[in-house]
Amino acid sequence: xxxxxFSAGPSMLPLEVLERVQSQLLxxxxxxxxxxxxxxxxxxxxxxxxxxxALLRELMNVPDNYDIIFVQGGASTxxxxxxxxxxxxxxxxxxxxxxxxNFSNKAFKEAQKYGDMVVVASSKDKNFxxxxxxTPDMFRKDADYVHICYNNTIFGSRYIDIxxxxxxxxxxxxxxxILSQEVDVSKFGVIYAGAQKNVGPAGVTIVIVRxxxxxxxxxxxxxxxxxxxxIDEKSLYNTPPCFSTYVALExxxxxxxxxxxxxxxxxxxxxxxxxxDYIDNSKLYSNPIEKKYRSLMNxxxxxxxxxxxxxxxxEAGEAGLVxxxxxxxxxxxxxxxxxxxxxxxxxxxxxxMKKFEQENL
Numbered sequence: 001x002x003x004x005x006f007s008a009g010p011s012m013l014p015l016e017v018l019e020r021v022q023s024q025l026l027x028x029x030x031x032x033x034x035x036x037x038x039x040x041x042x043x044x045x046x047x048x049x050x051x052x053x054a055l056l057r058e059l060m061n062v063p064d065n066y067d068i069i070f071v072q073g074g075a076s077t078x079x080x081x082x083x084x085x086x087x088x089x090x091x092x093x094x095x096x097x098x099x100x101x102n103f104s105n106k107a108f109k110e111a112q113k114y115g116d117m118v119v120v121a122s123s124k125d126k127n128f129x130x131x132x133x134x135t136p137d138m139f140r141k142d143a144d145y146v147h148i149c150y151n152n153t154i155f156g157s158r159y160i161d162i163x164x165x166x167x168x169x170x171x172x173x174x175x176x177x178i179l180s181q182e183v184d185v186s187k188f189g190v191i192y193a194g195a196q197k198n199v200g201p202a203g204v205t206i207v208i209v210r211x212x213x214x215x216x217x218x219x220x221x222x223x224x225x226x227x228x229x230x231i232d233e234k235s236l237y238n239t240p241p242c243f244s245t246y247v248a249l250e251x252x253x254x255x256x257x258x259x260x261x262x263x264x265x266x267x268x269x270x271x272x273x274x275x276x277d278y279i280d281n282s283k284l285y286s287n288p289i290e291k292k293y294r295s296l297m298n299x300x301x302x303x304x305x306x307x308x309x310x311x312x313x314x315e316a317g318e319a320g321l322v323x324x325x326x327x328x329x330x331x332x333x334x335x336x337x338x339x340x341x342x343x344x345x346x347x348x349x350x351x352x353m354k355k356f357e358q359e360n361l
Contacts, residue, residue: 004345007323008153008176008298009196012340017250028246035246040239048246049235055252056206059261060178062185065211069230070204070245075103075175075194078207079110081225082171082190085209086144087115087218096120096143098163101128101152102329103173108147114218120146128155130290136166144216145169145189151177153197154327156300156334157293162187169213176297178206179255180339181265189213195244197297198339200251203244255339264339265296271337271346272296278350284357302332303360309333312356319352 005012028035031044038045053068062068071077087093093115097108099122111117120139121132139146146165151158153176162184163170169189178193185191189210196202207227214228223229229237235245255264276294279285285301287294303309309332313325316333326332337346 001320003320003322004341004348005322006335006337006341006345006349008327008334008336009194010202011197011336011338012345013200013247014251014254014340017247017254017340020250021247034243036243038242040236040242045242048242048249049240052245052249052252053234055249055256059252059255060183060185060208062208066185066208067211067214067231069207069209069227070235070240070248071207071230072203072205072241074202074205075173075192076106076110077225078173078192078205079107080114081227082107082145082147082192083111083114083117084218084221084225085227086169086171086190086213086216087221088144088216089219091218091220092116093218094140094142094144096139096146096168098122098132098134098146098148099124100131100155100157100159101149102154102327103152103175104147104149107149107173111147115144123157127288128152128157129288129293131157131159131293134163136164139165139168141166143168145171147171147173149173150183151175151295151297153298153336154300154329154334155289156287156295156298157289158295158297160292169210176336176338177295179261179264180268180297182261195248197336198251200248201244203241204248267343268296268337268339271341271343272299274343274346275299275335275337275350278353282353282357284361285353297336297338299335299337300326300330300332301335302326306331308360311360315356316349316352321349321352324349 083093095117099105121134123130123132150172171190175194176197179198191208193206195204209227279287287301324333326334
């Protein structure tokens with residue numbers, strides 16, 4: 001029996017996608033080999049690469065003045081790639097950071113090695129339980145970019161209103177929410193996301209870059225961190241993460257079949273609302289995030305004590321609800337309900353929460 005995996009990543013994949021991958025594992029579309037074995041210069045893989053780019057462009061409605069690349073290194077590698085690529089051909093980039101959680105803070109700390117970085121706003125004062133508000137005059141006029149993390153995987157908050165940067169390119173880490181809700185790509189200069197939450201298995205990272213930002217790299221930017229390197233070679237400068245990209249393609253196909261991002265957003269809103277409604281009306285559980293900023297993807301909650309939290313995690317696992325333990329920075333529990341988590345999985349979690357509450361109040 002398959003379990004409901006509430007992990008923050010790697011996360012569940014749609015069963016239909018897994019079955020399709022399984023059916024093609026030994027002999028991909030009559031090629032006589034697995035995608036894991038074929039050359040990245042072969043016609044079959046070239047078709048995979050091209051379709052993945054085209055389908056992602058379609059699903060996200062990415063304008064023509066943006067390029068999409070599939071790279072390695074995870075979203076964390078982009079923490080350093082961003083200041084190196086947006087330095088306006090100087091040795092020192094200027095970046096303004098909004099710190100709303102752990103990963104935006106990590107991005108800021110990494111970028112400090114490569115330029116003049118400042119934190120313009122932060123929600124650390126209330127343990128990242130909200131998204132800080134900004135106004136255009138808060139950003140340096142000569143900043144090369146403004147960086148945000150759209151959805152905070154650990155703390156469970158998300159942006160509702162995109163910051164007005166007064167024309168400064170906005171860079172967004174969308175790792176834990178990409179393809180879960182509609183986004184106006186044209187409001188961003190750069191979007192990046194690790195795959196292992198809503199796109200596919202770990203190993204491939206999506207980077208979407210506006211064309212006017214592609215030739216601004218620091219002269220000392222390493223070849224493999226320079227976006228233009230992979231843009232010019234259509235993500236094939238070196239051997240790419242072929243199998244991860246292929247599984248991502250199958251996820252894109254699945255999402256299109258399901259009605260695209262708009263349809264998926266409706267399902268995600270339904271799942272999140274069910275869970276938040278139960279938490280808010282229970283006597284045992286609570287969620288620390290200001291309601292306006294609650295994430296659709298990551299729902300942290302606690303009981304009345306760390307001991308009871310640990311008991312919950314143990315018994316939930318025994319009931320087939322796995323990887324629900326909260327991050328070590330927060331504690332408690334966290335239900336990550338990404339695209340592949342079915343409504344039935346959320347209902348099963350709520351049923352267990354009700355039973356646990358009755359037995360432990």
